[in-house]
Amino acid sequence: MTHANGKALDGKVVLVTGAGGGIGRALAIAMAASGARVVVNDIGASLTGDATGLNPGQQVVEEIRAAGGEAVHNGDSVADAAGAQRMVDLAVETFGRIDCVVNNAGILRDRIFHKMSLDDFDSVLKVHLYGAFHTSKAAALHFKEQGGGSFVHMTSTSGLIGNFGQANYAAAKLGVMALSKSIALDMQKFNVRSNCIAPFAWSRMTSSIPTETPEERARVERLKQMTPDKIAPLAIHLASDAAAGVSGQVFAVRNNEIFLMSQSRPLRSVHRSEGWTVESVASHAIPSLRASFFPLDRSGDVFCWDPV
Template identity: 55%
Template sequence: MGVLDGKVVLVTGAARGIGKECAVLAAREGAKVVVNDLGGGVSGGDSGDAGPAQEVVDEIKAAGGEAVANSDSVSDRKGAGHMVEQAMDEFGSLNVVINPAGILRDKMFHKMDDEDWDAVINVHLQGAYNVARASIQHFRDQEDGAYVMFTSTSGIIGNIGQANYAAAKMGVAGLSRIIAMEGAMKNVRSNIIAPFAWTRMIATIPVKDEESAKRVERMKNAMRADQVAQLAVALSAPSDVSGQIFVARGNELFLMSQPRPLRGMTRMEGWDPTSILEHAFPAMKADMPDLGNTGSVFTWEPV
């Protein structure tokens, strides 16, 4: 018996990395899986290839599971609709969408091309919208559905050179939260994961100094895609957890805070720019998050 017995799961970007590990584990836990992958490169510029998704399907079937391949792009609205239709045609239902599909186009913001911005937003934010919008009514009608979306510490904490990626991933966080709120009465859940894992995407991040080289090496050796998949599949299984942000880092799991007031100040006669600068900002300074990146927050070695 698996935690996903009788469920049908769509996994995007499932030919490699986190997506593949999610698809394989979901099948092992009893799900029938639609393995989606465009088959393109990390930058998203390729025309695509159905072969990689089919290889994962073959692996699942060889282990006794059930799966079908899909090579549509999450950035294409009609393609996302076809993924849902394929699940219904092949397996008669759809219960879970796991959506780690993504690309990277890293560049300092003042040097960023419109094309690099649009490409990342289209795959990550528009892609999350497309697959969720294509499936949400089905989930609400059957009063059963779970989304496992993917954000990034590049968004919720910050990382230099990833303004496009961070903006998209923060957008996914907002989307997931609203889907969870609106879906609560219909047993439709949505959660997001910020993963630490060595993948093709992580391998493209430039290593410019000794500190970043050490950080990348830690990720490669101690933080694996299959560890992230354990959390993704757990969030796919029936539970009352919804609207949350998690971090998966090696053998560590973190429930992340969400924006709430840190410090409030009242001035009965009202505020003006001078009083804000002289009184409000200095009083709030100690509670203001600094401009450190992920490494300044997760300062210890992964467990």
Template identity: 45%
Template sequence: MSIRFEGKVAIVTGAGGGLGREHALALAARGAKVVVNDLGGARDGSGGSATAAEAVVAEIEAAGGEAMANAASVTDAAAVEAMVAATMAKWGRVDILVNNAGVLRDKTFAKMELEDFRFVVDVHLMGAVNCTKAVWEIMRTQGYGRIVMTTSSSGLYGNFGQSNYGAAKMALVGLMQTLSIEGAKNDIRVNCLAPTAHTRMTEDLGAALPLEALGPELVTPGLLYLVSEGAPSRCILAAGAGGFERAYVTLTQGVHVTGADAAEQLAARFAEVSDRAGEIVPEMGAAQGMIELTKAQAAHR
């Protein structure tokens, strides 16, 4: 079954280069009308120009597609709302949102200024929040929407010198978890994509990565699936070099301990707490409490 997007309108942030550009080009090639958003700033978020977004629009139009450029910063909620309003005025709907815009300000936590931490969280997390909030009611009214948050292995598993980036990227997983629940009744499916690709964002890692195998175009098939009509929801899809994996936030079966020496019992039985046999993926956060209460009730029978 071919994945197509005729009649669909997509907004892709950070689409002036790298992964975002590949996403925008691929969506347009498969029939979507695409808003190419890019502030046009440096990798650390400084500066700005619409040139990058306009160049991608020119590529799409040269190939026979439809697109419009937008240079709003995702950190500017009013500018994002204006972008969505312009999209609605031109095409009348928004079906797909790809939250891809990002910046890096890497340093060890000991050396990092709070402003650099705050700014990275603002771009990645609040930028995605601003864009998602701007399209949410449109998608609810339509009874259809596909949203992708761009997370990272740095958030899922950590990476030296990226406490700000990792915190922001893991926060997007939490955002996805709740929005996928809240959007379900209106067929709004929300997922996360965790890419491994050589782009401007990863150029400093060149010596450690086989760059020829990590083209951003090899990640985009995962994005296309996550925003398709048949997409899953609440999925964390890892992608890179043509490989695709699914990451989960799981919960072990654990143990039940109480009493004055509960901390000591926990220390003695921590291997049992950590045992992954029978681990589950909870349907929602309340599942943790229900499991713990069930253990407590069983212990008092």
């Protein structure tokens, strides 16, 4: 369902976090082009979350305005509950309402697990998981009162499947999936929807991939085809009224492919009427279930073909 001039997000007000570059920037610009008025949030930080002093979010606002769209910049951190509240307040004060929150802001602190510090873990959880909670909570009361709204959360196959050196990021991103499902369940009676996208896109978040061998360099060149703007059509749809029946789902976007990802359900069971002992678990339960064990896959093992 679109409005008279055919733009999917006409009349909508959208907050996009981490929108100074990469996927967030592409989404903010595309949503504005689709009729949305956009709050562009970005703290101007490096990949690890350290302030850079630059103001890329303001540059995105200027790009949107130059193209005839409406946008305003916010420089707060999603890791701060009061900052997240200010983002939502800015949307309501500037544009009169809030209709969609895109939880995109993120940082990386990759470390092999036994070398991961508390700060490495804590800082990543604070931005990705707590950040998604803070912005969603700030918008939830507005969504409830107006009888509708949409959350689009960025998750990752590093959490949904697995990856090396990313225990902090993976824990946060799988947490985001569970948060999204809980919001979808709790707020469905208010016509509020919540979905996840696991994006494959070349950005600062993937630019740390090693390029030491010809094979690695070739892979990176293929990854560079997966531009951030490829994520935009699905995100715009999920923010629009046309996605009224879509909630609690997890999608992935990989170049020109859109995937619906599985969610945890029982695979198989084994039963003994007399109950279990340690010995029968070892001799019966584990051998019976082993055929359905998951291998120690990484994301790249599951998505093992070239994007097209």
